[in-house]
Amino acid sequence: MNERTNSQISVAETVSLRELLMETTTRFRGGGIDGAEREARWILEEVTGLSASEFVLAASQFATVGHVARLDQLVARRLAGEPIQYVMGHWPFRGLDLMVDPRVLIPRPETEQLVDLALDEADRALGSNPGRAADLGTGSGAIALALAVERPNLRVTATDQSEDALACARANCAGVGRPATRVSLRQGSWYDALESSERHSFDLLVSNPPYIPSTDVVTRSVVEWEPEEALFAGPLGITDLEVLIVGATNWLRPSGSLCLELDPRQANWARDLALNSGFAEAEVVLDLAGQQRFVIARRG
Ligand SMILES: C[S@@+](CC[C@H](N)C(=O)[O-])C[C@H]1O[C@@H](n2cnc3c(N)ncnc32)[C@H](O)[C@@H]1O
Known part of the structure; x- marks a missing residue:
């Protein structure tokens, strides 16, 4: 009994x-x-x-x-109430098994699609020639590591303002092994993490920045467990996106692209800002749920 x-x-x-x-x-x-x-x-x-x-x-x-x-x-x-991903301590992302804990955002399915779009841009600009990508606000390292694993021709710089997040990304680099030798981690706020000698040297800039408006009501488990600095970006959610878009052409090569994930309410604004910030083309791309989730901007 x-x-x-x-x-x-x-x-x-x-x-x-x-x-x-x-x-x-x-x-x-x-x-x-x-x-x-x-x-x-x-x-x-x-x-x-x-x-x-x-x-x-x-x-x-x-x-x-x-x-x-x-x-x-x-x-x-x-x-x-802790999210299942943190309880498990790891979570899949495009075939990778990433360590996740409350120092980093839980990687989302939309971001897997952002990587697809970024890979298309890299292939268009580079074919199989060597090139450089940056994942700005890398968190767990999800985007940077997926790019490095899936495209052996890419060297990837992964940045974050949060030292805690970078410690998690470092552990994930170790977990991925050899492809991660092409990933370098840098701490700093957006483009401040890059060196001035790297201007106009990137083929690809990718970011899933904080983009939730601070006035939005967000699911309790997200607010209580995921890092605040990974989520919110001012009243409209656009403060970080603005820095990323306005500064991007200083860091991209003439054929390079910027790939961003954002809130559907920000998509048309972000595309127009890119067109006014030196990009020759910019388009809004829908996610699998039909939402305006990404902006891809091309210099050339
Ligand atoms: C939405 S999370 C994305 C994390 C990861 N790239 C992903 O897609 O799962 C945003 C990331 O940007 C970082 N971040 C916030 N403000 C930043 C800043 N000013 N400079 C660089 N990174 C920043 C956060 O620490 C967080 O890791």
Whole structure:
């Protein structure tokens, strides 16, 4: 007879991984977590170190003390409202497995699409010739590392104002291995992180800057857990975008491009500002949900 409380399992009893999964799902449902079963499965896989298919095969095996103790810790964090990505401690981004914690923004699916657009721009300007890219406001290093992994011809400078974020990006560089030897990290505010000798040397500038208007009402878990400096940018959300757009042509080569993620309300303004700031072309690109999510500006 099981004598399980909501958060503890008595040391005397044994419990299978399947039972733990069912129990965790129930606890998550009780905590009002959407996708309770999916998240419970992720956490069980994390705790046991098993892949999804291995977990299915091992489901009738008994959990160890270590599994149960770790599970209880992670479940308590999730039930306290911490995003599942931070609880897991890592999250996929374009095939990379990135370490994430509250020092950095959780990489979003839209930003995976920004990388696609940036790769198209790099290919257009460079073909397979060597070139340089900068990921401004790199956070976890997601964009910079994806560019480096997916295009061996690119050297990438990844900047952030936050030393904490750069420490996380540094760890992710180590996790990625050899392609990350083409990524260099720099601390500083936007273009201040670059050296004056690097003017007009970049083929590609990419950024997913803070762009939420400070007056917007934002989901509680985002405001409570993700770094404020990664989110908000003045009353209209455009203070950082403005610096990035106005300064970009000083750093790009004549054939270079600027690729930005932004809020749909800012898209037409950003495109027009790019056209007034020395870019020959600028276009708004929709995300997969049909929102005006990106601006691509080309010098040549
Ligand atoms: C929206 S997050 C994007 C993080 C990452 N690039 C991604 O897409 O997941 C914005 C990033 O810009 C950084 N940031 C904010 N203000 C900055 C500034 N003035 N100069 C450089 N980076 C800044 C934040 O620390 C944060 O890492």
